[in-house]
Amino acid sequence: MVTIRGAQPEPYCPYFRHAVELIGRRWTGAILRALQADVCHFSALVGVIPGLSDRMLSERLRELEAEGLVERHVIPEMPVRVEYGLTAKGRALGEVFAAISAWAAAWHDDAP
Amino acid sequence: MVTIRGAQPEPYCPYFRHAVELIGRRWTGAILRALQADVCHFSALVGVIPGLSDRMLSERLRELEAEGLVERHVIPEMPVRVEYGLTAKGRALGEVFAAISAWAAAWHDDAP
Numbered sequence: 001m002v003t004i005r006g007a008q009p010e011p012y013c014p015y016f017r018h019a020v021e022l023i024g025r026r027w028t029g030a031i032l033r034a035l036q037a038d039v040c041h042f043s044a045l046v047g048v049i050p051g052l053s054d055r056m057l058s059e060r061l062r063e064l065e066a067e068g069l070v071e072r073h074v075i076p077e078m079p080v081r082v083e084y085g086l087t088a089k090g091r092a093l094g095e096v097f098a099a100i101s102a103w104a105a106a107w108h109d110d111a112p
Numbered sequence: 113m114v115t116i117r118g119a120q121p122e123p124y125c126p127y128f129r130h131a132v133e134l135i136g137r138r139w140t141g142a143i144l145r146a147l148q149a150d151v152c153h154f155s156a157l158v159g160v161i162p163g164l165s166d167r168m169l170s171e172r173l174r175e176l177e178a179e180g181l182v183e184r185h186v187i188p189e190m191p192v193r194v195e196y197g198l199t200a201k202g203r204a205l206g207e208v209f210a211a212i213s214a215w216a217a218a219w220h221d222d223a224p
Binding site for chain 2: 029095098
């Protein structure tokens, strides 16, 4: 039997919930967006995101590495350089971020 | 001057950050998804989202009303019934949630 309700999502999905709470954790969405825009050095990330501390950035980058969204590249020069970038899984968030940006641009003025 | 970088988002956007941290707050994404699927009674929302307490649901619904995403309808029957639903601003998150669902479905097996 085909119903209109068939087009709706399941009311609850654990994968959805994990994903939305992962990208929405404090600072995390902002960090992922900056990485998407090719900001790849630790100090540049701190500089670009207002209020972000070194400690919080370290913590979030470790979480995002553990989730497979971010990878850390050590460039063996003197002095050693470290760069961060999105993995394929992290880059695949591009459509999510574009949808959030479009929604925020359309509706932010309506916020109380 | 046109450059490839022109196609990328700004590294930081306060509206984006507010939006992603709003929908990603603990329980909030799950509540909005259930409302999107027409779960509209308080007790049904508690029943559908594993681990959600009455107290947390009340708090999140108040936050979402304040943000203009959710509205509360009091139906003057005896006993009085209360229903919750998405506003136009809340319903406009449909594309965001579809993108997150698609990403979660494609990538959750790769999570550690």
